[in-house]
Amino acid sequence: MGGSGKTAHTGLIRNPWDLERMCAGSSSGSAASVAAGVYPYATGSDTGDSIRKPAAYCGIVGYKPTYGMISRYGLFPFASSLDHLGCLTRSVRDAAIVVDAMKGIDNKDMTTWDSSDIHLYESLNDNVKGKKLCYIKEICDISNYPDASSELKEHLANFNKTLELCKKMGMSVDEVSVDMKLLNALNSVYVVISCAEATSNMSNLTGIIFGPRSKGDNYVEMMKNYRTEGFSSLIKRRFIIGSYVLQAENKDRYFNNAQRVRRLLVDTWKDLFKKYDAVILPVGSGPAKYLDDSKNKDYTNSHILEEHLQIGNFGGFPSITIPNGFVSHLPVGVNITGNCYDDINVLNIAYALEGQMDYKNQLAKEVK
Amino acid sequence: MDGYKALIGLEMHCEISETNTKVFSGAENSYKETPNTNIRPLDMGFPGTLPVVNKRAVEMALKASMILNCTQPEYMYFERKNYYYPDMPKNYQITQETKPIPVGIYGSLTYEFKGAKKTVRINNIHLEEDAASLDHYSTFSTVDYNRAGVPLLELVTEPDLHSADEAVAFLETMRSIYQYAGISEANSQKGQIRCDVNVSIMDENLDESNPNNWGTKVEIKNVNSFSGVRDAINYEIERQVEAKQNGTYDDMAQQTRRWDEDTFTTKFMRSKVDAIDYRYFVEPNIPKYRISEEWKKKIKESIPKLANERKEIYMKEYGLSEYDSKVLVKDKDISDYYEEVIKLGGEPKGAANWLTSVILGYLNKNELSIKELYLTPTMLVDLMTMVKDGKISSKQSKEVLNKVLEEKKEPKKIVKSLGVTQISDDKTIRDIVVKVLDEHPDLIIEHRKGRNTFDFFVGQVMKATKGQANPSLTADIIREEIDRR
Numbered sequence: 001m002g003g004s005g006k007t008a009h010t011g012l013i014r015n016p017w018d019l020e021r022m023c024a025g026s027s028s029g030s031a032a033s034v035a036a037g038v039y040p041y042a043t044g045s046d047t048g049d050s051i052r053k054p055a056a057y058c059g060i061v062g063y064k065p066t067y068g069m070i071s072r073y074g075l076f077p078f079a080s081s082l083d084h085l086g087c088l089t090r091s092v093r094d095a096a097i098v099v100d101a102m103k104g105i106d107n108k109d110m111t112t113w114d115s116s117d118i119h120l121y122e123s124l125n126d127n128v129k130g131k132k133l134c135y136i137k138e139i140c141d142i143s144n145y146p147d148a149s150s151e152l153k154e155h156l157a158n159f160n161k162t163l164e165l166c167k168k169m170g171m172s173v174d175e176v177s178v179d180m181k182l183l184n185a186l187n188s189v190y191v192v193i194s195c196a197e198a199t200s201n202m203s204n205l206t207g208i209i210f211g212p213r214s215k216g217d218n219y220v221e222m223m224k225n226y227r228t229e230g231f232s233s234l235i236k237r238r239f240i241i242g243s244y245v246l247q248a249e250n251k252d253r254y255f256n257n258a259q260r261v262r263r264l265l266v267d268t269w270k271d272l273f274k275k276y277d278a279v280i281l282p283v284g285s286g287p288a289k290y291l292d293d294s295k296n297k298d299y300t301n302s303h304i305l306e307e308h309l310q311i312g313n314f315g316g317f318p319s320i321t322i323p324n325g326f327v328s329h330l331p332v333g334v335n336i337t338g339n340c341y342d343d344i345n346v347l348n349i350a351y352a353l354e355g356q357m358d359y360k361n362q363l364a365k366e367v368k
Numbered sequence: 369m370d371g372y373k374a375l376i377g378l379e380m381h382c383e384i385s386e387t388n389t390k391v392f393s394g395a396e397n398s399y400k401e402t403p404n405t406n407i408r409p410l411d412m413g414f415p416g417t418l419p420v421v422n423k424r425a426v427e428m429a430l431k432a433s434m435i436l437n438c439t440q441p442e443y444m445y446f447e448r449k450n451y452y453y454p455d456m457p458k459n460y461q462i463t464q465e466t467k468p469i470p471v472g473i474y475g476s477l478t479y480e481f482k483g484a485k486k487t488v489r490i491n492n493i494h495l496e497e498d499a500a501s502l503d504h505y506s507t508f509s510t511v512d513y514n515r516a517g518v519p520l521l522e523l524v525t526e527p528d529l530h531s532a533d534e535a536v537a538f539l540e541t542m543r544s545i546y547q548y549a550g551i552s553e554a555n556s557q558k559g560q561i562r563c564d565v566n567v568s569i570m571d572e573n574l575d576e577s578n579p580n581n582w583g584t585k586v587e588i589k590n591v592n593s594f595s596g597v598r599d600a601i602n603y604e605i606e607r608q609v610e611a612k613q614n615g616t617y618d619d620m621a622q623q624t625r626r627w628d629e630d631t632f633t634t635k636f637m638r639s640k641v642d643a644i645d646y647r648y649f650v651e652p653n654i655p656k657y658r659i660s661e662e663w664k665k666k667i668k669e670s671i672p673k674l675a676n677e678r679k680e681i682y683m684k685e686y687g688l689s690e691y692d693s694k695v696l697v698k699d700k701d702i703s704d705y706y707e708e709v710i711k712l713g714g715e716p717k718g719a720a721n722w723l724t725s726v727i728l729g730y731l732n733k734n735e736l737s738i739k740e741l742y743l744t745p746t747m748l749v750d751l752m753t754m755v756k757d758g759k760i761s762s763k764q765s766k767e768v769l770n771k772v773l774e775e776k777k778e779p780k781k782i783v784k785s786l787g788v789t790q791i792s793d794d795k796t797i798r799d800i801v802v803k804v805l806d807e808h809p810d811l812i813i814e815h816r817k818g819r820n821t822f823d824f825f826v827g828q829v830m831k832a833t834k835g836q837a838n839p840s841l842t843a844d845i846i847r848e849e850i851d852r853r
Contacts, residue, residue, distance in 0.1 A: 072416075072418065072653075073416065073417070073418050074416040075416055076415045076416055077415070077416070079652075080652035080653050081652035107420065108418060108420060109418050109420075109653075110418070110419070110420055110421065110653065110654055110655055111653065111655050196647075196649060197649075197652060199450075200448055200450050200460050200647075200649070203450065203452065203458070203459035203460060204413040204414075204415060204457060204458045204459055205415070206452075206459070208454075209412050209413060209414075209457050210412075210414060219454060220452075223452070243647065246450070246647035246648075246649060247645050247647060248645050248647075251647075251648075251649075255649060
């Protein structure tokens with residue numbers, strides 16, 4: 001669990017393009033091995049950006065379909081209302097094939113819905129003329145990042161090139177504006193809701209009914225020891241936040257307000273989908289970050305670039321990341337997100353765009 | 369009560385026993401003696417398992433909500449109640465809270481107490497999953513997950529009850545409702561009913577409709593029988609009155625106590641300041657779903673006649689006494705049996721007599737339920753028909769019934785094997801009557817003088833026929849033959 005790939009079960013996960021850099025997470029190993037050509041695809045789950053961010057850092061495709069398209073039965077949950085299943089592949093076509101095989105209504109997961117009339121692979125076509133895209137000024141405009149690094153500048157310039165390409169392909173691209181206050185609240189909303197749900201979801205991990213039992217004089221001791229030994233400090237911090245925001249005296253201020261802002265964000269995006277087929281945005285603030293955090297630099301407002309993919313989880317929207325170029329010889333990605341149940345449309349835009357670029361089926365080449 | 373009155377509120381938990389499966393898992397919903405034999409991964413809280421709502425359980429919960437005159441929600445939601453305890457392997461319970469509203473809110477129920485009608489306001493009724501059952505031994509405890517996930521209805525009343533007996537009368541009415549509505553067997557022996565009781569006392573002269581006048585609320589947890597409820601309330605009232613009298617009442621904190629069945633006392637568990645924060649939030653794995661008006665209508669129409677309505681019918685349409693009607697409706701199985709007898713053509717008053725005067729006594733004596741009774745409604749109707757048709761006398765019918773129950777054979781077969789069959793043939797009886805009268809001309813004279821020799825003649829006919837002569841026919845013929853002489 002976590003977004004760095006540093007806490008993986010098998011050890012540190014390095015980016016196959018640059019071993020000094022991370023893959024992001026939590027599907028760090030999956031992204032690395034698909035990018036390196038070890039597997040043609042990997043399945044994954046995505047609560048905030050866990051499929052789509054690593055895909056961008058590793059130069060591959062990461063697709064999270066509409067909430068409930070794939071059953072969560074059998075998935076170790078993190079935050080049930082945000083958890084999505086999806087896949088990491090090296091092409092949009094492969095993503096369509098994999099999700100076609102994974103999706104469907106499951107009577108063991110009440111949040112699944114009948115998608116039997118949706119055939120992603122069969123529906124793929126690159127006729128996207130007339131499709132309407134929009135991007136968000138507050139996220140994409142370089143003037144919002146006064147102290148931007150050259151990598152961030154390059155990343156956004158590259159994104160603009162992708163927008164030009166879209167226009168050339170016959171799609172319209174509009175700039176829209178969203179209240180900065182809402183965007184600034186993104187991560188707090190995510191932390192509050194995901195930690196609250198995660199704390200509850202993982203309270204079954206006591207080592208008593210399943211898992212290796214810890215020693216202790218009584219069951220409370222056994223549980224305490226198991227949870228103390230078994231969880232990293234990052235996860236423990238999340239548990240504490242989750243419990244705190246749900247406590248009776250804090251619940252309205254934190255948890256209920258987070259739900260309200262989640263609703264506002266989702267409504268804002270749904271309004272966009274009334275007019276546009278999809279929202280197109282750059283992924284992250286540049287290429288993969290360094291594993292050694294001291295080498296990473298934060299810029300004013302760059303957190304919004306890092307966090308906006310969470311909106312796809314808040315709304316259950318279909319969302320796909322594809323590689324759209326290189327910055328500092330490292331891959332960067334672009335994300336396309338559409339309205340719920342509109343997966344075919346989202347995939348087709350990504351498929352057409354991918355066809356106009358050179359990054360389809362690319363394998364990681366270690367650059368350093 | 370020395371100038372005080374008690375305000376009592378109840379939280380009644382009743383398992384829904386009439387669904388095929390548990391409320392969120394596919395495990396069977398049935399009582400199993402062998403521990404941990406009726407469980408699915410979800411009931412054990414395994415990661416990756418998800419709850420799936422049992423529609424039948426929701427239907428039954430809505431039915432109960434309607435019977436209690438509650439408001440039903442437009443959308444069905446569930447909430448998570450988070451707490452660590454070995455009886456809850458997920459370490460949270462899926463339940464409902466008052467916001468968003470549960471299956472029922474703000475209703476009322478009228479029940480009968482000592483001949484008077486009383487009304488209790490219902491704060492809410494909600495659907496949740498039962499916990500596992502724990503057994504505590506001196507050095508260890510055991511957990512049985514069979515019960516984990518059984519659908520459970522929790523009913524919360526306002527503090528509208530004023531005595532232990534009222535509380536028990538209310539609970540008995542609720543039990544009857546659950547049974548009649550086909551929601552639950554409501555059997556406390558199987559642990560299907562459990563109660564928490566709130567007790568406070570206040571000055572008798574003060575207005576109880578103003579909550580400011582209420583005393584300190586004490587909650588008593590885990591009372592598992594109606595007699596326990598009665599004892600716990602009485603004990604707690606006494607304890608609180610004593611505290612008033614010895615001046616310690618004002619120091620008494622709002623608190624939770626538990627009923628100790630061994631010592632017949634309540635024991636302190638925790639005060640309100642140590643109350644558990646359950647950190648509720650809406651269960652994300654169960655999407656909210658709309659309760660349509662059509663569905664509600666269908667459920668409403670499916671509510672069967674409850675004990676009270678049946679009682680009215682028995683009195684008004686069948687002409688039974690209030691007492692007999694009450695006896696018959698007290699147990700739904702008995703009432704069902706009675707109605708089956710009537711459906712098969714049994715005469716209502718006669719059938720009621722059979723049940724109240726003979727059959728119920730037999731069941732009580734042998735500690736049987738009516739479901740275990742060998743005599744089916746069809747057999748009882750056969751027996752009643754034989755009496756009606758004059759094939760056997762009513763006196764004989766009781767003997768036949770005893771043999772039926774003893775030998776577990778149908779009434780018709782018993783009648784045949786005993787040779788008891790009533791003589792209702794006019795000529796056969798008339799021949800015997802004539803012979804008896806011929807033998808006793810002196811007694812005919814005595815009879816005319818006004819002395820009662822009539823019974824003697826009847827007795828002689830019975831003797832000659834081994835009691836098989838139809839008594840009323842015999843009497844008629846004797847009268848006719850005496851008049852003729």
